[in-house]
Amino acid sequence: MSYQASPFLTLLPFEIRLQIYAEVLSSHTILLHLTNNGESLTVPRDLLALKLLSLPLTCHQISAETLPLLYTTNTYTLHTPTALRYLSRLPCNPQIRTLHFTFPLPHLPYFTNLPHTLSPPTNLNLIDNPKNPLQPQDLTWIESWDLLQQMHGLKKLQVDLDVPIFWRRNWAASEEEMLSWIEGSGTGVRELVVGVLWDECEEVSASGGRERFGMKDGRGERRWRVERVQKKEENDVWQREWGYLADLSMSA
Template sequence: MSTLLTRRHRRRAHLPNSQAQSLLFSALPVELRLHIFGLVVVHGSPIPLAAEGPRNGLTLTLQTPGIGGPQVKALRATRLLSLPLTCARAHAEALPLLYGGNTFSVGDPAVVRLLAAGVGALLLRRFDISWTLSNPPSPPPTARSQQPKKSWTASLWRNWGHRGGKSSKEWREWTETWEALARLERLQWLRVELSVSPFWTSGWQEREAEILQPLKNVLREGAHGELNITWERDVQRLVAAEEMLNGWVVDRQVKGL
């Protein structure tokens, strides 16, 4: 446990919620207590997260005891939540361990954005994101290449347009998800798997550089990123994910090969 984290916990001992009457908090050394808490809230394998309920009522972060609880559908073990919700002091000490010590497995971009906006955002370190995708998000006209597109996918994109419909909404959600990850100051490890339906493979392949552009700013210095994609590289294009995403390991696992 870092010295900084230990100092923060010692400062909390002087707060009104220090639980001085409890032997757990008053007699047990902070280093030993945090080790015990870590055994409870840190899981050895990735923790799958999924949100439920209406979109405007979603929350995946631990709230202050007495103001409601987390609406989490798929935490692997309920014991991960039971300890932090016992009291305010346990919540304050276990929260950095819960968010900073676990790898979170996510399959929904809305979950990523919710976590990045929650109380654990400054503590999150590891993400494993696996998305099954269909049609590629269509960038706004100013972000698209000026080269003429003659393929059937380009025609489809032009027909959808950018008038606030499905196409522009998907692009906004796509970029907001990567922007949310880029705001995670302590993110150290990120694995992303983009599994694309064969019906839409050519669209992703043709616009790979445009679509993956938001990933460029996600990793901070020293962080590690892995990108697994299920389409071949377009040999006619000089710029691809391998050249564009510095600090990432790119693996193309093409379906059917």
């Protein structure tokens, strides 16, 4: 839609405009990733090819009317903790309703020993404290859940745990501790799915892993659930691990 066409759209009744906005802007999955310099978030070229942003950019009035819909009716996808950190700082943060976050886990934290909050300043200097043997990955895990907790408008959250294949069995053995830690993190989202990659579903369930956990609804049933997904192919595990380490260095 061009700028010249915008006056016609603004002459339509507001209810009709909302229907048009919803048809064009709703129910998309929007991947946000870091720019090359790692200093801000951007959208991929395939999203720009959809011209999804052309309508909000038509004029100030249409921008004001469409931006809330753009944030509340679409699913936003993030693949790194640093991307989540940038998203949490944006003014649109309270308007986001659905988020899909992939969290890389290259080591095995001991959840029973991890705090749910960190005393300021939250930085990698804490790992040098002999009384607080936290690792950089622990700090990133705790900080990420703290940021998710602060997204007060969030209604649906999926967190996929991206675990290297040679550590999945250890993670499967610690699943119950991990879910208990998430329960105690204070996350208030009503609909939470934790996606795990380990494959021994029957073995995990028999050893205490839970398919449902966390908050209870009005019927006394737990709202949150574990989703067991098929094992991903490891295309280039070293490239992914180095990318994760680079991501950690940005939080220092």
